[in-house]
Amino acid sequence: MKTKNLIIIVIAAVIITIIGGTAFFSWPVKQQEKITNFNDCAQAGNPIMESYPRQCRDRAGNLFREDIGNELEKSDLIRVSNPRPYQVITSPLTVEGEARGTWFFEASFPVKILDKDGRELAAIPAQAQSDWMTENFVPFLATLEFSAKAGETGTLILKKDNPSGLPQNDDELLVPIVFGQSETMKVKVYFNNNKLDPAVSCNKVFPVEREVPKTMSVARAAVEELLKGATEGEKAQGFFTSINPGVKIQKLTIVNGVASIDFDEQLEYQMGGSCRVSAIRAEITETLKQFSTVKSVIISVDDRTEDILQP
DSSP, X not given: OHHHHHHHHHHHHHHHHHHHHHXXXXXXXXHHHTOOSHHHHHHTTXXXXXXXXXXXXXXXXXXXXXXXXXXXXXXTTEEEEESOTTOEEOSSEEEEEEEEGGGOBTTEEEEEEEETTSOEEEEEEEEESSOOSSSSEEEEEEEEOOOOOTTOEEEEEEEOOOTTOOGGGOOEEEEEEEEOOOOEEEEEEEEEETTTSTTOOSSOOEEEEEEEEOOSOHHHHHHHHHHTOOOHHHHHTTEEOOSOTTOOEEXXXXXXXXXXXXXXXXXXXXXXXXXXHHHHHHHHHHHHHTSTTOSEEEEEETTBOTTTTOO
């Protein structure tokens, strides 16, 4: 009986050893199968060669090069000193570099920031900092403000200006970037509230506080928050907006205490009722007048100020 039990124990031990050994030797292979790019290779702890771009070699001898966009291919046309590939950026971002005069048209060219899904987060023309009518390199600057989730990747795109519209004249520089945690600031947004004002006095509005990325265009940021409407939590407290969804700001300037803000035609879409018109005016006006630089507000639609927001 003892001999039989001993045999069973030995057989079990052999089976466990075989299974364990198989798992041990197959584990690196399974891990290896998951490595398809530089980031996977680096995260697996494999050695990195500090070349440019950096390269990583996995245990099987495969070599993966870090994706730095198309910087090397475009270096004789455009060069970016800030940001560098995979630099952690925050808003506002100042883009600096130099490009040959042929990259510009009328001293500028388009710059965009896209998120990881290709959605546009910001766009603005980069401006030449010296005479661009040359084939030599010309310094440029562009400052973009955006909102993005920290830790995610995106792409900075610097497009050659192409007034001809011909595909063969298109060109662009792609710079991979990583979004960091931007500094934030607080602004007030004014809505009607049927709990604080049960009679709904139309032009009586109340503030809610919003946190937004720190920006130089604080008044615009506040109105953009207003256009988002009340959040679910704010609605539960009685806040609501009379502004149509989908309204866009086309221009906002503040000169000598007067804020002139121009919206697209969606602001007046299916507009009606004097109470609603008064509420919209109050929401926009009070949101802008929270800033000491604003004493009065002029509202326009497509640069038209007459008969705006009429019941």
